[in-house]
Amino acid sequence: MxxxxxxxxxxxxxxxxxxxxxxxxxxxxxxxPTFRGKEGYWTVGAREYHPQELATLAAFEAMPWEVWAWYLYRRTVCRRAAxxxxxxxxxxxxxxxxxxxxxxxxxxxxxxxxxxxxxxxxxxxxGELSLMRCAADCALDRWPIPDAVPDIARGEAVAAEVRALLVCPRCGEMARPHVLWFDxxxxxxxxxxxxxxxxxxxxxxxxxxxxxxxxxxxxxxxxxxxxxxxxxxxxxxxxxxxxxxxxxxxxxxxxxxxxxxxxxxxxxxxx
The missing domain is CATH 3.40.50.1220 (TPP-binding domain)
Incomplete structure (x- = not known):
């Protein structure tokens, strides 16, 4: 050294x-856990998704709340780490x-x-897991995910009251995680x-x-x-x-x- x-x-x-x-x-x-490791896999219904399948705009557009659940779980893991x-x-x-x-x-x-x-x-x-931005791209702004959004467990769905918080503060459309996706x-x-x-x-x-x-x-x-x-x-x-x-x-x-x-x-x- x-x-x-x-x-x-x-x-x-x-x-x-x-x-x-x-x-x-x-x-x-x-x-x-490292992003591409086994801990990054996520089950939706009967199918197990590889991280590179979920971390895409295409996946978000097809199943936004399942993708949000995965990111909120990852956010939970990170918030509990030091x-x-x-x-x-x-x-x-x-x-x-x-x-x-x-x-x-x-x-x-x-x-x-x-x-x-x-x-x-x-x-x-x-990007940053603690931030969200407008899924409709109404602005370049990023906002902190609201404190009222709770930690969620692996496999837990995004509750209706949490979905209501994950919206763009500017236009009211759905928000998305502020991350760079593979596509x-x-x-x-x-x-x-x-x-x-x-x-x-x-x-x-x-x-x-x-x-x-x-x-x-x-x-x-x-x-x-x-x-x-x-x-x-x-x-x-x-x-x-x-x-x-x-x-x-x-x-x-x-x-x-x-x-x-x-x-x-x-x-x-x-x-």
């Missing part, structure tokens, strides 16, 4: 942005590097913000596409943690940063394509994210 920490310090000595790119592996240590030392380490790094650090997260659980990561430096590129595209107003690409294009260091390299924008971040000579570090319990790039750059750490991110943050803060 020492060689990786030295590479991170050397990168910080150069001008440019410092990016942490986080995925589900970071929150797994808080007890949140940030772990990895989340706190990145929040401390954001405070130490207010003009240079950016947290780009694929996670929709909100744990980074609950750990203290500033909103101005945190870019949830796949949708990244954009700037909702998912920070242009902002994140600009940050990557002037990066000096990208620390990738807990992501399996399955989605497009994280790949763009790593490739854009590598193209301008940024140091790339990969933290993961498993080998993955980002690790191949990092092995030729700042190095890889094969182990839990919390301990590795804490060590990296400490090294950069105390440089």
């Amino acid at each position: 020492q060689a990786v920490l030295d590479a991170c310090r050397a990168a910080l000595a150069r001008p440019g942005s410092v990016i942490a790119l986080t995925g589900a592996g970071v929150s797994a240590e808080s007890g949140i 940030p772990n030392p990895g989340h706190h380490a990145l929040a401390q790094l954001a405070t130490a590097l207010p003009d240079r650090f950016a947290l780009v997260t694929q996670n929709v659980d909100g744990l980074h913000r609950r750990a203290g990561s500033p909103a101005a430096q945190t870019f949830p590129i796949h 949708e595209s990244y954009d700037e107003p909702r998912f920070f596409l242009d902002t994140v690409r600009r940050l990557a294009g002037r990066a000096t260091l990208v620390v990738v943690a807990g992501t399996s390299a399955q989605t497009n924008l994280p790949w763009q971040v790593v490739r854009l940063a590598a193209a301008v000579g940024a140091t790339i570090v990969d933290v993961n319990v498993e080998d993955n394509p980002f690790g191949d790039i990092a092995a030729r750059s700042g190095g890889v750490i094969r182990g839990p994210a919390a301990a590795a991110l804490t060590a990296i943050a400490d090294a950069l803060i105390s440089r």
Whole structure:
């Protein structure tokens, strides 16, 4: 690990942005199941759905309240979880590097913000489970899911009184979870596409943690940063394509994210 920490310090000595790119592996240590794991499966009637089947606009349009039930259950799991030392380490790094650090997260659980990561430096590129927006797209606004919406158990249906709360405050149409679905595209107003690409294009260091390299924008971040000579570090319990790039750059750490991110943050803060 020492060689990786030295590479991170050397990168910080150069001008440019410092990016942490986080995925589900970071929150797994808080007890949140990874999205594509067996815990993400959901039964509707006699059929079991894979997460990639439910997390689509097409599924929402076909069975909106079943999809809402799945997301409200996931919201329940996330609300009952607590940030772990990895989340706190990145929040401390954001405070130490207010003009240079950016947290780009694929996670929709909100744990980074609950750990203290500033909103101005945190870019949830796949949305947030705590927010909803108009399903009819009457506006770009996002609103917190009302506090009166209760936690729900796995397999529990959305009650009529809860459905009445899940509406757009502006036009009164049905609301939808503020998440990026598999049959949708990244954009700037909702998912920070242009902002994140600009940050990557002037990066000096990208620390990738807990992501399996399955989605497009994280790949763009790593490739854009590598193209301008940024140091790339990969933290993961498993080998993955980002690790191949990092092995030729700042190095890889094969182990839990919390301990590795804490060590990296400490090294950069105390440089």
